[in-house]
Amino acid sequence: MTLDTSNQQDYKPGTVISAQANFYQVRLDSGDTLLCVRPTRLKKIGQSVLVGDRVLVKASDAERGAIAEVLPRTTVLERPPMANAQQVFLVFSLQDPPLEPIQLSRFLVKAESTRLNLLLGLNKIDLVEEAEIEKWQQTLHSWGYSPYFFSVSHNIGIEPLREALKDKITILAGPSGVGKSSLISLLIPQVKVRIGAVSAKLHRGRHTTRHVELFQLPQGGFIADSPGFNQPQLDIPPQSLIYYFPEGRMRLAEKSCKFQDCLHRNEPGCVVRGDWERYPIYLLFLTEAIEYQQQLQRRGEEETTVKVKVKAKGKQYTEPKLALKKYRRPSRKVSHQEVLTSLEEEIETDENSY
Ligand SMILES: Nc1nc2c(ncn2[C@@H]2O[C@H](COP(=O)(O)OP(=O)(O)OP(=O)(O)O)[C@@H](O)[C@H]2O)c(=O)[nH]1
Ligand SMILES: [Mg+2]
Ligand SMILES: [Zn+2]
Structure with a gap:
């Protein structure tokens, strides 16, 4: 599709950070966020808009606009529906809930099947002995992984994570209670996410919208909190x-x-x-x-x-x-x-x- 971009200033580049029905939040590269619609023209040619898409938008005022063009995607993921994700960051905890090889493997296999770059993080190192950390390090090394060990609540081992997430679009995934939301609010203090006390069951309740949302990291890049990734079924050939x-x-x-x-x-x-x-x-x-x-x-x-x-x-x-x-x-x-x-x-x- 070609677009008359003779008046370049009309079109502002940005990233779709959330999608609900026909409304899209677009974080412009300039830092502002616009609530955008997908015009009928794009619908007619079957052009979908996904979270993570790079788009050109035409602003109608300071808060609203319309998506004029979706730029070519580097990756497309089905579940969660996302464009341009570069890596999956799987987070588990060593304790509370304890690390369990079969559950961990289930998530690893699911993440591997996306073929995106895979990072593994183990939180709550404050709750276990040094020997336990070493044991897991060796075990996971023999599986073929080099995990990050950290504690969100004690702010230990977080710097290497910031480095690994910088300038990338990352999907955060992992079971309930391991500290994903705690991590997001540590990385992005201004963001408001719910922490603790919410059971996995409630998360899947009828009233919870199952949509992906991207949070912009202060040092560049985005991280997605993604309920849809956490499905237990191995739908793999x-x-x-x-x-x-x-x-x-x-x-x-x-x-x-x-x-x-x-x-x-x-x-x-x-x-x-x-x-x-x-x-x-x-x-x-x-x-x-x-x-x-x-x-x-x-x-x-x-x-x-x-x-x-x-x-x-x-x-x-x-x-x-x-x-x-x-x-x-x-x-x-x-x-x-x-x-x-x-x-x-x-x-x-x-x-x-x-
Ligand atoms: N001891 C300890 N507790 C932590 C740490 N990080 C998070 N927690 C606690 O673990 C509990 C669960 O944290 P959340 O951030 O809500 O976990 P979550 O992964 O977002 O869970 P869901 O939203 O249910 O998927 C909270 O009570 C946190 O305070 C840590 O490093 N050490
Ligand atoms: Mg959470
Ligand atoms: Zn064989």
Whole structure:
């Protein structure tokens, strides 16, 4: 789309920091925030606007404006629906709630599947002994991660975080109670976020709007508090699951399994199966991923065999078959690159279903 930008001053560059219905908060590069609409012209050409989008806006007064153009995106994420995110920052606590390998792995695998840069942070080091910190450092190192250790309440280890978040768009994720909101309010003192006492259940309640919001960091960059990221279901094709474990990736970078469609269970000539610590967790998630795949296939079969007839105003018509959106069956000889490309396509086609 080309835009008549002959009068350049009319168009101001900015970043979409929140989206609700057809209203978008845009933080202009100049520092002001405008409440903007997406004009019909953009709607007609199917141009969506996502949180994180770089846009040009035409201000109508000091507080309001209209989005004139959405600039090309570098990344698109389905859940949470976001554009241009560069990294995921997973936060867990060592204690209260305690760190738990399966839950941690679930989040890690989910985060890995975005293919964004992944940072891991462990909060509340004030609550544990030094030996406990060292133990986790070693364990996580063997998993392939180098976490940041810090304490938000005691302001320890925060400087390296500021450095890692600077000038980037980062998605903050992690279970309830680990200190995500506390961290945001430490990094951005003027921001008002709710801290503590809110249970995960309440967060998902009917009355909570599930939207992403970007907070601007004082030293540059944005951080997103993202409820949608924290979904427990592993909706990942079984064939690609192993690539979301650094230990598995590493083994497959060196050698190949005998069978290209190896799921790394009991297959002969498998180079992944072995005595690495998280192998049992891989097998557990694999079972879940296969169950999820079968569910989708069953649903797909129902959709192809059953024609739904709907009566409307006396007329009978056949409802179009629903497209099976989220999953495409990988071919038997699918390569890792193909899996990733198809994941990307899935992400791109689904950006507004949240
Ligand atoms: N001991 C200790 N407590 C902390 C630390 N950081 C945060 N907390 C406390 O942990 C509790 C939960 O913190 P929140 O910031 O609300 O946690 P959250 O991750 O935003 O939780 P949800 O919003 O439910 O997802 C609060 O009571 C905080 O005061 C820390 O470094 N040490
Ligand atoms: Mg919170
Ligand atoms: Zn194998």
